[in-house]
Amino acid sequence: MDYQITEFLVERDRERCTVCRQCERQCANGVHHYDSKLNRMVADETKCVDCMRCTIFCPTHAIRIVKNPQTFRENAGWRAENIQDIYRQAESGGALLSSMGCPKPYPIYWDKILIGASQVTNPSIDPLREPMETKTFLGNKHCPIERDKDGRIVPNSHPLLELSLPILFSGMSYGSISYNAHKALAMAAERLGTFYGTGEGGLHKDFYPYGPHTIVQVASGRFGVEPAYLNAGAAIEIKMGQGAKPGIGGHLPGSKMVGDIARTRMVPEGSDAISPAPHHDIYSIEDLRQLVSILKEATGYTKPVIVKVAAVHNISAIASGIARSGADIITIDGFRGGTGAAPKRIRDNVGIPVELALAAVDRRLRSEGIRDRVSLVVSGSIRSSADVVKAIALGADAVSIATSALIALGCHLCRTCQSGRCNWGIATQRPDLVARLDPEAGAQHLVNLITGWKSEVVEMMGGMGINSIEALRGNRAMLRGIGLTQPELEILGISHAGA
Numbered sequence: 001m002d003y004q005i006t007e008f009l010v011e012r013d014r015e016r017c018t019v020c021r022q023c024e025r026q027c028a029n030g031v032h033h034y035d036s037k038l039n040r041m042v043a044d045e046t047k048c049v050d051c052m053r054c055t056i057f058c059p060t061h062a063i064r065i066v067k068n069p070q071t072f073r074e075n076a077g078w079r080a081e082n083i084q085d086i087y088r089q090a091e092s093g094g095a096l097l098s099s100m101g102c103p104k105p106y107p108i109y110w111d112k113i114l115i116g117a118s119q120v121t122n123p124s125i126d127p128l129r130e131p132m133e134t135k136t137f138l139g140n141k142h143c144p145i146e147r148d149k150d151g152r153i154v155p156n157s158h159p160l161l162e163l164s165l166p167i168l169f170s171g172m173s174y175g176s177i178s179y180n181a182h183k184a185l186a187m188a189a190e191r192l193g194t195f196y197g198t199g200e201g202g203l204h205k206d207f208y209p210y211g212p213h214t215i216v217q218v219a220s221g222r223f224g225v226e227p228a229y230l231n232a233g234a235a236i237e238i239k240m241g242q243g244a245k246p247g248i249g250g251h252l253p254g255s256k257m258v259g260d261i262a263r264t265r266m267v268p269e270g271s272d273a274i275s276p277a278p279h280h281d282i283y284s285i286e287d288l289r290q291l292v293s294i295l296k297e298a299t300g301y302t303k304p305v306i307v308k309v310a311a312v313h314n315i316s317a318i319a320s321g322i323a324r325s326g327a328d329i330i331t332i333d334g335f336r337g338g339t340g341a342a343p344k345r346i347r348d349n350v351g352i353p354v355e356l357a358l359a360a361v362d363r364r365l366r367s368e369g370i371r372d373r374v375s376l377v378v379s380g381s382i383r384s385s386a387d388v389v390k391a392i393a394l395g396a397d398a399v400s401i402a403t404s405a406l407i408a409l410g411c412h413l414c415r416t417c418q419s420g421r422c423n424w425g426i427a428t429q430r431p432d433l434v435a436r437l438d439p440e441a442g443a444q445h446l447v448n449l450i451t452g453w454k455s456e457v458v459e460m461m462g463g464m465g466i467n468s469i470e471a472l473r474g475n476r477a478m479l480r481g482i483g484l485t486q487p488e489l490e491i492l493g494i495s496h497a498g499a
């Protein structure tokens with residue numbers, strides 16, 4: 001017996017519905033169908049995930065999806081979600097799976113930080129009339145001047161990534177997202193003068209031309225890793241962890257390991273692709289240093305190496321170790337970071353907000369005098385240009401976005417990416433669904449989004465009297481907290497509003 005209650009209801013305005021069956025064609029979850037006896041559309045609401053596809057595509061706007069007001073007998077201790085999860089697990093005996101980022105109402109510190117502005121003294125700058133520098137370089141900038149015995153300067157600079165603005169697209173694997181979503185990200189990164197990441201799924205041969213704007217990933221499963229792959233990208237990212245599921249590995253079931261996805265990952269068709277929780281050759285910073293060195297050696301010391309970690313307790317000590325491993329860039333992924341599939345309990349209970357992690361890491365690296373040896377990139381909850389400005393003022397060199405990018409591509413946050421039936425053609429490999437996302441239109445949306453953010457970033461910088469990202473970086477004097485406790489203010493390194 002199934003104790004579940006239908007989560008969403010389909011309300012159809014019979015006056016408006018022309019029985020064109022568009023909703024039936026649009027819903028990959030098989031909710032709508034035509035009942036010939038009744039000569040009208042009917043819905044199996046138990047399958048609806050509220051992705052809004054049918055609502056948006058209904059030509060007469062006849063459909064509304066609403067949250068079912070009928071719920072479980074909640075009380076202060078037992079919320080509907082707790083009860084529903086118990087029914088689900090009592091039925092399945094398995095771990096609960098979900099996707100995207102943590103939806104719990106933990107504090108979002110970006111929303112508790114306010115940005116300053118110049119008034120009277122230190123005048124503001126008009127970004128429409130004055131040059132504003134958003135160019136950003138990522139990598140090891142520690143290059144003390146050295147001379148050989150004849151007094152000539154010895155070249156000792158490290159390879160850097162040059163971004164036209166401090167925003168990248170995070171790694172999302174081909175397999176977790178579709179070919180067309182991947183292509184849209186690659187095209188947008190190239191047009192914007194920034195980078196996108198392959199995630200752990202390897203690099204499809206069609207995307208090699210975008211290599212100068214690609215960050216290739218080496219994860220614990222080593223999928224798709226070979227010399228040509230490493231050399232195709234502009235930088236290499238070692239994924240030690242990710243914010244949505246810190247401390248655990250990944251699993252793409254054999255049923256999804258088909259065709260190009262299997263070939264790109266270099267995994268036999270039909271076999272499960274399991275990324276172990278740890279890298280089986282990394283148990284210390286010395287081990288990490290070896291992998292960093294191997295990757296640099298394999299690519300002729302021409303590409304920066306990034307180490308991506310989840311924001312967890314002791315992140316500042318972890319980052320300090322990574323900075324000493326020879327890595328050039330550290331990506332810190334906060335616990336609200338998205339994913340195609342993660343155990344729900346891990347996603348919602350493990351990790352820490354990236355804002356606190358960033359502030360702690362920046363301070364620690366500065367206090368140890370090694371901040372210039374690594375760049376810091378933060379991800380996992382960057383939703384707007386204001387979050388970008390706050391992250392940079394808190395010490396980040398750049399931010400990386402994934403969920404925001406997917407929303408720009410049409411994601412409606414239904415949080416069922418793990419089903420493989422994404423109606424918007426993003427988190428799916430079903431050819432008919434993949435075709436719904438036009439890569440050209442998707443790339444244009446991404447370019448528009450980031451172009452819009454860029455104008456807002458320079459406007460906020462101008463308002464502060466700052467004309468370069470370099471001058472904004474770590475400039476915490478420009479930030480004030482609102483409604484924060486003293487320990488929170490201390491960790492963030494900012495004063496309270498009014499001070």
Ligand code: SF4
Pocket residue numbers: 010026027028029030031032047048049050051052053054055065423
């Ligand atoms: S799953 Fe999406 S397309 Fe299907 S009925 Fe629900 S909202 Fe409509």
Ligand code: SF4
Pocket residue numbers: 051099100406410411412413414415416417418421422423424425426427
């Ligand atoms: S990517 Fe698709 S399946 Fe995943 S949350 Fe967005 S709309 Fe839903």
